[in-house]
Amino acid sequence: MSAFINQIVLFMRTKRYSLKTEKSYITWIKSYIRFHNYQHPSTLREEHVEAYLNYLANEKKISASTQNLALCAIVFLYKNILHKELVNLSFGYSKTPKRLPTVLNANEVSVILNHLRGDHHLIACTLYGAGLRITEALRLRVKDIDFSYKTIFIFRGKGQKDRISLLPNALVQPFQEQIKKVKSMHAKDLQHGYGSTSLPASLNKKYGKALKDAKWQYLFPSTTRCRHPVDGYICRHHLHETAFRKQLRRAVVESGIDKPVKAHSFRHSFATEMLKSGMDIRSLQELLGHTDIRTTEIYTHVVSNKFAGSKSPLDKLH
Numbered sequence: 001m002s003a004f005i006n007q008i009v010l011f012m013r014t015k016r017y018s019l020k021t022e023k024s025y026i027t028w029i030k031s032y033i034r035f036h037n038y039q040h041p042s043t044l045r046e047e048h049v050e051a052y053l054n055y056l057a058n059e060k061k062i063s064a065s066t067q068n069l070a071l072c073a074i075v076f077l078y079k080n081i082l083h084k085e086l087v088n089l090s091f092g093y094s095k096t097p098k099r100l101p102t103v104l105n106a107n108e109v110s111v112i113l114n115h116l117r118g119d120h121h122l123i124a125c126t127l128y129g130a131g132l133r134i135t136e137a138l139r140l141r142v143k144d145i146d147f148s149y150k151t152i153f154i155f156r157g158k159g160q161k162d163r164i165s166l167l168p169n170a171l172v173q174p175f176q177e178q179i180k181k182v183k184s185m186h187a188k189d190l191q192h193g194y195g196s197t198s199l200p201a202s203l204n205k206k207y208g209k210a211l212k213d214a215k216w217q218y219l220f221p222s223t224t225r226c227r228h229p230v231d232g233y234i235c236r237h238h239l240h241e242t243a244f245r246k247q248l249r250r251a252v253v254e255s256g257i258d259k260p261v262k263a264h265s266f267r268h269s270f271a272t273e274m275l276k277s278g279m280d281i282r283s284l285q286e287l288l289g290h291t292d293i294r295t296t297e298i299y300t301h302v303v304s305n306k307f308a309g310s311k312s313p314l315d316k317l318h
Contacts, residue, residue, distance in 0.1 A: 004040070005030070008081055016200060019229060028073035042082055046089055049074055053091040101268035102259050103302050109269060112261065115251035119220050120244055122174055126152075127266035129168040131274070131288055133158065134245075134263040138238045141197070142179055143215040147172060154289070163289045175219075182221060183214050189225070189236060198228055198235040211235075271299045 005026060012022045029041075035052050036044055056062050056070055078084045104112070109128055116124050126137045136154050144153040150167040157163060167175070189195040195212040210216065218238035225236050245263060252261045259265075267288070274284055285296040 008077070011080060013230060018200065024069060025073040025076055028070045029077050031070070032074055032077075041077060046086055049086060050089055050091040053089075057091070100302060101298065102261065102265045103272045104257075104259065104261065104265055104269045106273075108255075108257055108259070109266070111255045112248075112251050112257065115254045116247060119178075119239060120247040122171075122178060123220060123239075123244055124248065124263075124266060125168075125171060125174070127263060128270055129171055130165040131267050131270035132165060133267060134241050138218075138220055138241055138244070140219040141215065142182060142217050142219060145175055145179070145219070147176070157289050159289070159291060161289055161291075163286070165287055178219060182217050182219065185221060185236075186214050186217050194225060194234050194236070196233055196235045198226075198237045268299070268302075271296070272302050275299055275303050 008026065008029065009022065012025070017025075032049075032052050033039070033041060035055065036048055052074070053067060053071060056067050062070075075086060078086050113121060113124055113128075123134075123137055126132055126140075127134065130152050132152070132154065136157050139155070140152065141155075144155065145167065146153065147167070150169070150172070152165045152167050154163050154165060186195060190212065197211055197216045197218060199207065199211065199216075207216075218236070220239045222237045222239055225234055227233070228235050241263070248261070248263060271284060271288060274287070275281070279287075281293065281296055281300065284299070285293055288296060290296045
């Protein structure tokens, strides 16, 4: 089984799958194999896949997005490793609840920001000021900030798409100070014989000494160096999103805000404010990096004023 998993890992690294995708797919493939008492997947057919997906939905009560991720991992396994096509799958889908995004007003955002410090404060400002996803913000490098054109370059965001977002005036000076701090940390790493940034697997051979250039360093670097999980060289990665989420959770509690605030709430709030300020839906779609306009249109429901002026029957009694 170990050799089989190694075969899958080797394929994904050859095809330049992200480390996050690699870990996720391996986790679900191992779960699928354990569910069928460690039978080799080559002996399992569509009905076995259906049984597993039904188990996840009915017994484990996983969300629809998680079930879909498990399905993607299994389809990947059969198509790319076993060279078999899964046809006519029939299983119970987990129900996807229809929810409107959690949106913070300007005062709520301000209160939360006041309870964040250092890099975590600047990260939250970036999410709210430019509409970035948390992973996109953490993966920003020094070279991605253009002070001349007041833009932020997002390299391979969701769906492997590059895009440009705006750089708020309020972030120009904080970013300049952050870059000075990053360069200072980088200089110390060089003095100790290090200085390489982390890149996707095997790209260190392609870029060579360029990895030690200041422009390639992460804008929000980790406080410690680590060993690259694939290529083995010592590098400095970016801050982990778990660290930011912990600080955000603490800030929300201290703020006394009862809404279910997550990192993505700042992005939702950015989109809502841009619509309220008069931005057209197509421009907002481009800023957010949405492939489907229907994904962007959900924010029109948040800012809709179709109930404006309506009075509740209870108010009429008074």
